[in-house]
Amino acid sequence: MNAVTGKFDDPVTATASSATGPALGEVEFQYLRAFVLEHCGIALGEQKRQLVQGRLLRRLRALGLSNFQGYCELLRRDPHSELGELASAISTNVTSFFREAHHYDLLTDELLPRWLQQKRRDGDRLRIWSAGCSTGEEPYALAMVLAEALERSDGTLDAKILATDLSPQALESARKGVYSLERLAGISAERCQRWMLRGTGEYEGLACVHPRLRELVTIEPLNLLHPWPMSGPFDAIFCRNVVIYFDQPTKQRLFRRYADLLPTGGYLFLGHSESLHGINDQFELIGRTVYRKLGR
Known part of the structure; x- marks a missing residue:
């Protein structure tokens, strides 16, 4: 029977269990x-079965399900209600304040002063998007x-940061904006004093x-x-550190869509292990994982 559209009535797979759960x-x-590839763009290899099983057992317990057959049937009935939880479970949200500090140095030393001068002169707004914001460290930095x-x-200037993610748990943490002191390690002592309330x-x-940071950041759910x-x-x-989970066609589509939302000369920042090489020719590399949109 078709693995994507068929019913799950195999008595072996439906009832088999391990020492820690089904x-x-x-x-x-x-x-x-197939579901994760279609809805999240994440390609799971055959070797990921144990990882997926281990990470989804908590969801089965939370939903009161006794086996993965029931979980798959839930996804078939209402794919969107569980999508965020599923994506959160199978991906790894690794983030920190001021991760890849050279990106923030470029903003501070060059881009923001130039943008603010231009936009104040022209009466324009300033917009930055943190796509895949996880628990909020990136947009607050x-x-x-x-x-x-x-x-x-x-x-004063109309300046805002849009922060989006698919994971409900990550978004909840980002909206709270509360972090353990250990997670502030990437913030300088001066900035901690200025922007974090102990x-x-x-x-x-x-x-x-700090409330001022909340004023600048809008946090919303979004499936890329x-x-x-x-x-x-x-x-x-x-x-940054988002497309590492995606297959090649999904990356190509995503970067084309990013290009559509950036003006000529707009900037795209990727993670340290990511690249546009062989994926998209609408950008030029100008620094370590920093790309600028080309004019056509």
Whole structure:
């Protein structure tokens, strides 16, 4: 029976279990592989079965399901209700404040001063998109350098950062903006003093982002593979350590869509292990994983 559209009535895969919970059978695994590729753009190799099984067992328990057959049937009935949780479970959200510091140095030393001068002169707005914002460290770090640039420019400007992610848990953390003190390691002491509020009493060991940063950041759910509600343009798009999970055709489509939302000369920032080489020719590499959109 077809692994994607058929019913899951194989008695072996439906009832098999492991020492820690139900086992992920062949039929269910192939269905999940096809589902994740279609809806998330993530290509799961055959060797990922144990990883998928281990990470989804928590979802089975949370949903009160006794086997993966039931989980696959849930996805077939209502694919969108569980999509964020599934994507969050099978991907690894590794992030930190000011990760890949050279990106923020470029913003601080060159891009933001130039943009602010131009936009104040022309009456334009400034927009940055953190695509795949995870638990919020990236957009709040961007907000710190943006807020500091605005202060130095001695004026007001319509400037905002859009932060999006597919994972409901990651978005909840980002909206709270509360982090353990250990997670502030990438922030300088001066910036911690300026932008992070230390908790006391029952909040000892935690810190909250300054309200000014919240003003600059808008956090919304978004599946990068689905239609986007925003029309741009963005001055810069940060999509770091996201496309490492995608197959080649998905990367090509995604970067074309990013190019559509960037003006000529707009910037695209990727993660340290990512590249546009052989994927998209609409950008030129100008620094370490920093690309600028070409004119046509």
